[in-house]
Every structure is written in structure tokens, then in C-alpha cells.
Amino acid sequence: MKILVLNAGSSSQKSCLYEITDQPPHQPPQPLWEAQIDWTYQPGVAEIKVETHQSQQIKTLPFQERLPVIETLLSTLWSGDSPVISSAAEVDAVGHRVVHGGQHYHDSVRITPEVTAEIDRLSVLAPVHNPVNLEGIRAIETILGEQVPQVAVFDTAFHAQMPDQAAIYPIPYELSQQGIRRYGFHGTSHRYCAERTAEILEQPLSSLRIVTCHLGNGGSLAAIRNGRSVATTMGFTPLDGLMMGTRAGSIDPSILIYLIREAGYSADKLDQILNQASGLLGVSGVSNDMRQIDKAIAEGNPRARLAKAIYMHDLKAFIGAMVAVLGGLEALVFTAGVGENAPQVRAEACEAFGYMGLKLDLDQNNARPRDQVISTEDSTVKVLVVHTQEDWAIARDCWQVLQG
Numbered sequence: 001m002k003i004l005v006l007n008a009g010s011s012s013q014k015s016c017l018y019e020i021t022d023q024p025p026h027q028p029p030q031p032l033w034e035a036q037i038d039w040t041y042q043p044g045v046a047e048i049k050v051e052t053h054q055s056q057q058i059k060t061l062p063f064q065e066r067l068p069v070i071e072t073l074l075s076t077l078w079s080g081d082s083p084v085i086s087s088a089a090e091v092d093a094v095g096h097r098v099v100h101g102g103q104h105y106h107d108s109v110r111i112t113p114e115v116t117a118e119i120d121r122l123s124v125l126a127p128v129h130n131p132v133n134l135e136g137i138r139a140i141e142t143i144l145g146e147q148v149p150q151v152a153v154f155d156t157a158f159h160a161q162m163p164d165q166a167a168i169y170p171i172p173y174e175l176s177q178q179g180i181r182r183y184g185f186h187g188t189s190h191r192y193c194a195e196r197t198a199e200i201l202e203q204p205l206s207s208l209r210i211v212t213c214h215l216g217n218g219g220s221l222a223a224i225r226n227g228r229s230v231a232t233t234m235g236f237t238p239l240d241g242l243m244m245g246t247r248a249g250s251i252d253p254s255i256l257i258y259l260i261r262e263a264g265y266s267a268d269k270l271d272q273i274l275n276q277a278s279g280l281l282g283v284s285g286v287s288n289d290m291r292q293i294d295k296a297i298a299e300g301n302p303r304a305r306l307a308k309a310i311y312m313h314d315l316k317a318f319i320g321a322m323v324a325v326l327g328g329l330e331a332l333v334f335t336a337g338v339g340e341n342a343p344q345v346r347a348e349a350c351e352a353f354g355y356m357g358l359k360l361d362l363d364q365n366n367a368r369p370r371d372q373v374i375s376t377e378d379s380t381v382k383v384l385v386v387h388t389q390e391d392w393a394i395a396r397d398c399w400q401v402l403q404g
């Protein structure tokens with residue numbers, strides 16, 4: 001079965017084509033084709049990058065609407081210099097990352113008109129993401145035809161069964177009943193990393209209490225017991241929890257009230273500040289990228305040093321909270337851009353948990369680990385680096401949903 005994956009974000013769209021012949025393994029095979037659209041390359045211009053086993057091509061296209069650009073991208077699958085299939089009819093199914101699935105979707109689902117209506121309805125909760133996810137679903141209907149099955153894989157699904165005490169905010173209960181609750185995000189990544197951890201440790205997932213740290217430009221932690229998320233740091237939106245690249249994470253909500261009352265800030269201005277001008281960028285004034293922060297620290301920049309110190313303080317505090325919810329820990333897992341590539345962040349976070357017998361193997365930690373244990377033999381907690389594979393997790397879910 002050839003499964004196309006569309007992972008559409010606000011500024012880019014990643015796509016890949018996998019071939020699955022039998023029960024898919026946990027670890028991904030090499031995709032037949034990978035492509036990416038950068039919608040923000042230049043105003044009115046999109047950049048397309050396409051990679052196959054044989055070739056790599058990059059081109060730019062003017063764009064007013066997204067559909068013709070997606071059409072051009074997908075046409076490289078079956079036409080041009082190095083096609084990987086003979087026609088569009090060879091695509092058997094399409095899996096989509098959908099950011100917000102609300103309270104009702106606990107698993108991935110086949111897309112029907114009811115499902116698209118629900119994704120549309122949930123756009124008020126994820127205004128940057130759900131509309132572009134829908135656009136992708138409609139583009140596939142137009143380009144490949146309505147007969148091709150499509151599957152939605154929700155970022156929120158893994159957290160949808162969190163216990164009420166982890167999901168309900170202490171606000172008037174009527175507001176919770178209107179849907180103002182913790183949903184949690186990055187669920188596909190947290191679930192993949194937990195399953196991969198059980199595989200690497202050769203232990204049943206049900207026997208492990210795991211904290212997964214997804215530390216990228218956005219960041220969240222999940223506390224996982226019996227293979228289920230029981231607590232997570234992102235909340236009603238992906239703004240809650242850890243300090244991130246440009247997002248503030250958890251701050252006292254009175255700051256917003258103060259800024260509205262005393263400084264006349266509008267909702268749009270607060271949204272822009274908290275989502276795009278805070279976090280590492282806001283504090284340092286340098287960058288949202290941890291590599292640039294480290295460079296500025298090496299050059300003696302005090303605000304970059306403060307930004308990193310706040311980031312580490314938040315990370316340790318939230319890991320501690322997740323461990324407390326689980327009542328103990330078998331595995332601490334680092335993933336995504338910072339989690340996979342920044343040994344110093346892992347080392348400092350782990351040092352805080354030395355009191356419970358967690359011991360990092362510093363050589364392993366520094367040796368560009370990938371999908372492996374980096375704690376010492378006698379550590380009471382296994383520490384792992386897992387390379388997150390959201391696209392493959394989406395393809396596997398798509399296969400499973402269609403097998404019924």
C-alpha cells in the first residue's frame with residue numbers, strides 16, 4: 001500500500017510517500033519520496049524541495065492560492081525527471097496531521113464529511129493550524145479524487161483520555177463544559193517516542209512510567225503510564241507549559257489583565273507578543289534558535305544567558321511535576337530539535353534528578369546519540385534520545401485505520 005503523508009503547518013508543508021507491504025514495523029523505512037513547501041520563502045513566492053532516492057530538486061513558484069502549488073508538488077510523484085510512481089492512481093491512501101481534534105477523537109479516524117465539519121468547527125481553538133490542515137484534505141480530494149481514503153491523525157488524540165484532574169482547569173465548571181480545558185499537543189510525537197522507548201528497552205510499554213520531553217521550537221512534556229498520557233504541559237492551546245522558542249509558556253494570567261487595563265493592549269497584540277515575541281527570543285533579544293542562544297552566551301551576552309537559565313529552570317520544574325504525577329520514573333526521553341541535538345540541555349536537566357539515582361553517561365550523551373540509552377548501567381532511571389518520526393507514525397496509523 002502506498003501512503004502519502006501530508007504534515008501541513010502554517011509556514012511549511014512536509015509530505016512523504018511510504019510503501020507499506022505488511023504489518024508496519026515501528027522504525028520507519030526510507031520514504032520513496034519526500035517533499036516540502038516553504039510558504040514564507042518570499043511574499044507571494046513558495047519554494048518547493050523534492051527528494052527521492054535518485055534526485056533532489058528545488059524550485060520556486062509564484063502563489064496566490066495554495067492548491068496549484070500543492071498540485072505542482074504532488075505531480076513530481078508521477079511526472080518530471082524522476083517519478084516514483086506511474087500515475088496518481090497508485091496512491092492508495094493519504095494520512096494528514098491535524099492539530100486539533102477536540103475532546104472526542106481519542107484515535108486517528110477515516111475522514112468523512114462529518115470529520116471535516118468537526119475539524120472546521122475546531123478551527124476556533126487552533127486558528128493557525130486547523131484551517132491549513134483542512135485545505136490539505138480538500139486539495140487531496142481535488143487532485144487525487146474523493147475515492148482515495150484519507151485519515152486524520154490528531155495531535156491532541158494521545159492526550160484525550162487524560163484524567164479529569166489533569167485536563168480540567170480550576171475555573172468555573174460551566175466554562176470547562178464549553179470546551180475550555182487542557183487538550184495537550186505533540187501527541188503523535190509523545191506516543192511514538194514512548195512506543196520506541198519500550199522497543200529499545202525491550203520491555204512492555206505497560207510496565208514503564210515515562211516522561212517524554214519534546215523540545216523543539218515548540219516544546220511540551222508528557223507523563224505516560226500504561227502507554228497513556230496522564231499529564232502534559234501544553235494546554236487549551238500550544239502556548240501553555242514550557243518556555244519555547246518564541247512562545248512564553250505558562251505565565252501568571254494577571255499579566256494579561258494588567259496589560260489590557262493599564263496599557264490598553266488588544267487581544268491581537270497579546271496574541272502576537274505571547275506566541276511570536278516571547279520565549280528564548282523575547283528574553284534574549286537574539287533568536288528563538290538554541291544554537292544562536294548558545295553562540296551569544298559564548299560571546300558573553302547576559303540576556304542570552306538569562307534566557308537559557310529560564311529555559312532550564314522551566315524544564316527541570318516541569319519534569320519534576322511530571323515525575324510527581326507518575327509517582328516514580330523508569331524512563332526519561334529527549335526528542336525533537338533541542339532534545340535530540342543539545343547534549344548540554346540534557347545533561348543539566350538530568351543533573352537535577354541525580355538525587356533519585358539518575359545517572360547520565362556523559363560520553364554517550366556527547367556522542368550524537370540517536371534512538372539509544374544514554375544513562376549509565378547502574379542509573380535508576382533510563383535516559384534515552386529518540387529521533388521523533390511523526391510522519392512515519394501518521395503513515396502507520398493510516399494503514400491501521402484502513403485495515404479496520
Ligand code: AMP
Binds near residue numbers: 291338341
Ligand atoms: P524542531 O522544532 O524540532 O524542528 O526543532 C527546531 C529547534 O531545534 C531549533 O530552533 C533549534 O533551537 C534546535 N536545534 C536544532 N539543532 C540544534 C543543535 N545542534 N543544538 C541546539 N539546538 C538545536
